[in-house]
Amino acid sequence: METQRVKEDRKREWWNSFSVKILGMVLSGILLIAITVSCMVLGMSKNVFTETYGRSQEKVFLQVEEEWNAFHENLQNITNAIDSSWAFRLYLTEGDRFDNVRTFQNIYQMEKDLEQSKASDLERLNILVMGIGGKHYLSRTETITATDQEIWNSRPVLLAVQEPEVLHYTYSHGAYTATGRDTDVIIVSKALYYHESKEIYGVVLITLTMDELKRYYDYFITDNTNMYLVDEENRIICSGDASKIGTIADSAWYIRAGETDRELFRMRENGVSLTVMQRELQYLGCRLYGVIDNDMALGRLYNMPLLILLCAALGAMILLLCLIYTRKTLRPLSELVQRMGRLRQGDFDQYMPVEGTTEVQELASTYNYMLDDLQSYINELLETQKARRRSEIKALQMQINPHYIYNTLASIKWLVYQNDRDRTVQTIDAFISLLRNTISNTDEFITIDQEVQNLENYILINHTRYGDAVQVEFYVSQNCRDCLLPKMILQPFVENAFFHAFPSGRSGSIEIYMKQREGELEIRIVDDGIGMEQNRVEEAVKQAGNREHFSGIGIHNVQERLELLYGKQYGVSINSSPKEGTEVLIRLPANHKEEGEDHEE
Amino acid sequence: MKNSKNRFSRKIAAVFLAGLLLTGTGCGRQTVTGSENYQENEIIIWTWDETFNVKAAKMAAEIYEEEHPEVSIQVITKEREEIQTDVKNLLSAELYDNLPDIIMLEDYDVQEMLAQFDDEFVDLTDRLNYDKFVDYKRKLCSRGGRMYGIPFDSGTAALFYRIDLLEQAGYTEADMQDLTWERYVEIGEDVYRKTGIPMLTLDPTDFPLVRVIMQSCGSWYVREDGVTVDIADNEALYQAMEIYRQLLESNVGRSVNGWNEFISAFQQGEVASVISGGWIISSIKARPEQKGLWRIAPIPVVTENDNAVAASNVGGSGWYVLKNSAHSEAAAQFAVSMFGENDALLDQLINRIGIVPAVKEPSVLTNYDTPDPFFGGQQVTRLLTGLETRIPVVNYGSKTYEIEDILETEFQNVLVDDDLETCLHRVQEKAEAVARE
Structure with a gap:
């Protein structure tokens, strides 16, 4: 439960963070711009492309139209040449009347006449000329496979006879000669007739295979562009799409083209955008159509996967740059957040380096100023508090418990009653010295020697009052005799040992060791009394406050006092074990009394 | 502020750059014209x-x-x-x-x-x-x-003839062996007189007969090297043209135009013989009703030429x-x-x-000696392959039809002014121009 909530919190925090928000905005911005710009550009260029592509294809289409017309003209030339050639006319009508040599010459003349009329690219045309009397002329080295009857009854010939003035273009599967027997062909037919009487004496049949025709339109044909030549009966007689040849045109674009007289229009058929061009080829008696599949042409134009990939790559690049940049900008801010956290825990040393953008620099320096102010206020406050406490303790230090005075005086009175003059004087001297050192000497610090003297006086009085079952020994090393220590800090421990370590008149000894080591003053107060459990030491220290003391200082505030004076690293530690005794260790910095300075009155 | 502005403008630049790249790639692509390919394999x-x-x-x-x-x-x-x-x-x-x-x-x-x-x-x-x-x-x-x-x-050349038509004029198979051209013309004139049927077809736009005669004499439009034009002084060509003219003028050779008429003439019995390559057999046989009516003989030889043999190629x-x-x-x-x-x-x-x-070694083939009933039981393959080995080797060069075109044109003049020698000189001049590499 707990961890989940933490997780959720962290998640919320992450979503809420500055960089995530910026990145989110940038990402959506990029997407928005990329999509709109792409759509716009695509849409625009699609129109422009369709327009220009259509237009350029229209030019090509016009060229196809021209080619067809030029081709027609060439064929016309050939039929005209045959028509006006006397050699042909003689051969077809009265060839048998000549002798062999004349025929030989005549045939040669026919060949020459025809040769001259052929355009250079139509040299190998399949031209069949038939006379009404059954004479044949075939321009190529092959044989006629159809019978005369079949030829005369074929559609091209019938059309030519019907309308002898013009060339007829007829689609046919299979022609009259061996080479065209099994293929799609266009047969161009023209009747030969006497111009006056209109009597027909022959017919010219030019067979064109689809392969031959290809060169007149092949350059127009692409995967997305096609050409259709449609005759008057709606039959497709020639097309780039071989499967359509010979079929009846019935697609939507064809019907639409029939309805409109526009030479170029756009339409949709089965969801495909088409540009359709149409021209009437008057000489051929056919209509020429160019159909462009715009979508396919466009598909060729745009490489969608590449486009998307490019967008994604650029987007990722921009995002990465943004990420790096915002990270860089925001790093000082997040550091500030961390430092402020530590600040709350009381560490006032969390200054910010002044760097990054202007705003962040401003923020950092303001924060630093604030930190300075805060720190000086707190220091001031601490100082005041310390001073107050010090004066309090000083006051306590200088107090002597009145009970102690009564009791001591009562003991002295008892000595006087016993007439023990020496001890009386001794005790009164000790008491006087103690009082003077405590009350009259206003110095806070005294030397070890003085403190030892005070303790000896105090012990003497104690011995007077309670008997000398407890002996106290001092072991003071020479190098620390002139060390300074706060007044009255050892007395409470000695007092404590006297009264608690040796209950009900038990005898024993207290040993006090003082020495200086590595700049520290180490004082040990060791008794061989009853001791206690280590875990009860704390409690015992607290209880010690309730009892009658010599002065306002008890073991409970010695620690506080030392801390106030020297800092946390110094202080008191107590080790005790039952039936073995207690050892008190006091550690202070070793400050020697300076020469000439006198703490005594 | 400056920073954020900077970033924004950078972003815009990036988007435009992207746009540019996109349109750039669009323009770079080319549509590929699909050419009509035949099926795999x-x-x-x-x-x-x-x-x-x-x-x-x-x-x-x-x-x-x-x-x-x-x-x-x-x-x-x-x-x-x-x-x-x-x-x-x-x-x-x-x-x-x-x-x-x-x-x-x-x-x-x-x-x-x-x-x-x-x-x-x-x-x-x-x-x-x-x-x-x-x-x-x-x-x-x-x-x-x-x-x-x-x-x-x-393409071994041979004389294919209609025995039935020749028999009508009184000739037998034996008469058609070891012919000379004089004899062939003679027989032809006789056949034409008696039956009205010429012996063979002549196409003014194609002179295979000239080539057959020339090669039978070991000669061609060009010399051995295949380049040097050999017409004016070519004895064999002169003789071939002379024979050609004779055939034409004596009605032994019937004028026809083109391949179609050449084929249909013998298929329809309009001529009594064909002098052509062995490949013509398939066209002859295309008329099954003429089975048994055809015979094969070696071609006639040119008597005046010492090199002449009764074998050629076309x-x-x-x-x-x-x-x-x-x-x-x-x-x-x-x-x-x-x-x-x-x-x-x-x-x-x-x-x-x-x-x-x-x-x-055609004899290893099983059908080598098979008698062909279409040709009255003659061993056609054996006969023709027998001729094959005797065909004089000539170098055709690479201008045969170009030179022949000139010859055809000039021959028309021969028919008018009757001077074959001048004609061949003119052909020589023109052919040299054509043959020059």
């Missing part, structure tokens, strides 16, 4: 003559397809000149997509094609044992010591594989295994189309 063969070459190719295709189901073979009938011009056009334009894989070339055209497109044909030297073919055919398809193409039919052909076609390698394998090494097929072809094999 489909070998395309262009050849002519439906009764002969086309039939042979289709037979070979059938056998090969059965053995190699992954290969399909399409035989397309085209006109001889058309094949040559189309292939020339495609090769010079390097439109290899539309090339056929195998083409047939007539022997006269081979050298011209090989010279003009020296790196377009598959070199078959090491794939085929050329020793089996007769020398003159082997020579025809070689260039620079390398062999291209596979010799097909030999219009044989061979198969050539195009190097840069779509399935060149498959086609080469097909051609070699069928037309190069397959004796069984050759055997069948003798039977079916009457091919005169261009091999040195």
